[in-house]
Amino acid sequence: MNPFTKFFTSVKLALVLIIVLILASVLGTLIPQDGSAQDYAARYGRMAGVLMRLQLTHLYHSVWYLALLLLLGLNIAVCTLSRLSLKWAKAVRPGFQFEAAGLLALKTSGSLKRPGKIEDGLQAVRRELGLRHYRLREAAHHNRRQVLARKRILGWFGSDLVHLGLLIILAGGILSGWTGSREFLQLEEGQSAAVPRSDFRVRLDKFQTELYPQGSVKSWKSTVTVIEGGRDVFSRVVRVNHPLSHRGVRLYQSGYGWDWTNPSLELWVKKKSDPAFLEKRRMRPGEHVALPGGLELKAGRFVPDFIIGRERRVESRSDEPRNPAALVEIVKGSETMLSGWVFANYPDFRGMHSGRGADFSVELKDAQAPQYSVLEAARDPGAAVIWLACILIMAGLFLAFYWPPREIRIILEENRGKTEIAAGGLASKNRESFESEFQDILSSIRRGA
């Protein structure tokens, strides 16, 4: 055996590789993956550079992790092949080189004598083994017959199927990484976009968020139309767990959001001293409109989910309109009457107001922005390979654990009108039940006519 094959036939190599993979994988769940350089610098300080250079920050896609997987793959392939040829020979061309003494030395063994000719004995052996679904092979030498009875020998190949499946998974994973793609389409109702790496477009007809009576989200639904060559082909609802599959591309409901760059705000201006004073205006950030009495209302910045962040700066915590707030200003000539943040959810909160006109109040009644749905367009030719591999692995595990091969070797010899029978059994799993079956067979042969 050449040293290369020898190195890769070793199961110890597999064990070492698996242990290294376990340790590396654990490390990858301790270090946040695929973050930005700033995140790592903030978290690990001067170690950040080292971590990034060792590719520990995208560990599962690093060259060395892939190399470990490929080494394990090569190891599995070489190990499996080197054992497979022996097993195959044993399955297809079993040998009959066994002697009575050898059989009786086996853990499961027995011998008996029965009256009658060797042919009668052979009949009984065939019948009893056949009843228990053994497949027989026979050899004859002079006054001696050898019987090799086996069943469920597919079980020998269970582990090979599992290993083959694992190699195919590795290949499928590489294929996915190489040829697969995931791209995100952000569509507002009525908009359409070309689906990447395909020759069709999709249009978002409708996006709906359904709520349960208690208020939590029940589903996000995008009604989309597939357009080919300028023609609408069909419409379908895409929701979570129910992607749309078309020409090798799958469209997933992946997210949603609002385009808050230019929202439409409804602002109401009131005057405490004059309950009849109510001016409603719909406007956008940056605009200013005239109010009666020489006043002017200016809309400034808008955030959908107001929060005071680091260094007391106003930020939006999310894209969801959970706490919409607008910066507004009322001026009269060069004098600021009121300036500050107004909140849709807290119309009476004035803690962030300044200005001389305590008489005025502004309410943010409504803020609207176009909502969009995010569809993920995924293409993954590797997936089919993975499913095939999964079937092989499960079939292999079943065979390996629950299809225990059994082999019974029998020698019959005729001696002065009697037939002497020696038998030995081989099973690597479920020995107890094999032992009882074996003893059953022997006593049936002894009794059998």
Added chain:
Amino acid sequence: MNESTVFLVALVLYILAAGLYLAFHFSRKAGRARAGFGLALAGLLAHTAALIIRTAKSGHAPFTNMYESLSFLAWASVVAYILMERKFKIRAAGGYVLLIVIALMALASSPLMPKEIAPLVPALQSYWLWLHVSITLLGEAFFAVAFITSLMYLRAASRESRGQKPTPSSDKLDSISYRSVAVGFPLFTLGGLVLGMVWAYKAWGTYWSWDPKEVWSLITWFVFALYLHTRIVMGWKGRRSAIIALIGFLAALFTYFGVNYLLSGLHSYA
């Protein structure tokens, strides 16, 4: 009867059963183990009823949050143990497996675990929830049985080395550990990895995203792969096998439990 009452009845029955099993383990009076088995079976019936009531009330699978899945894991562990006891006559392990079951149920009923029935978030509305979670947790339940029998093995082996004759013998415990892994490993592979990948592909558009939960399932799988290869190919048995089985169950437990609380990722339901 409401669910929490039935749940409590099951817990009390398990506690009584554990007491009887432990009494059997220390006294060797077979009647106690038989009574323990009967009570465990009665507890399992009550527990099953609690799960059914919950399913009927919520209209979804009884493992969509930590409370539900802990309860289901406890249930699966009792099922796994009862099957193993029937097949391999290992009554001595009953008390210890039930201690794990009781701990899981106590944790489930602690105030840390919200018990309200919440409507299902969109990501969990799939029949894959049933398949993926139930089969994975059943696999982990067999790992739990292997964990207990491995611990018992270590104790029995040390007593044997001092010339005592514990029952069950260390050999028997070693072989039962292996048999539990032999059931748990294909189940875990099917439920945790294969069906998990199928569902991820249906829900997220990719069958594998190196999410911490996925990685830890893979780690667990690797540990049991080590167990099987050292045992079948290299002939390891006994102490070293037992230690790998212990590590394997702890990895499974971390996959199930620790990842949710200590690591963040896509898989943030239960």
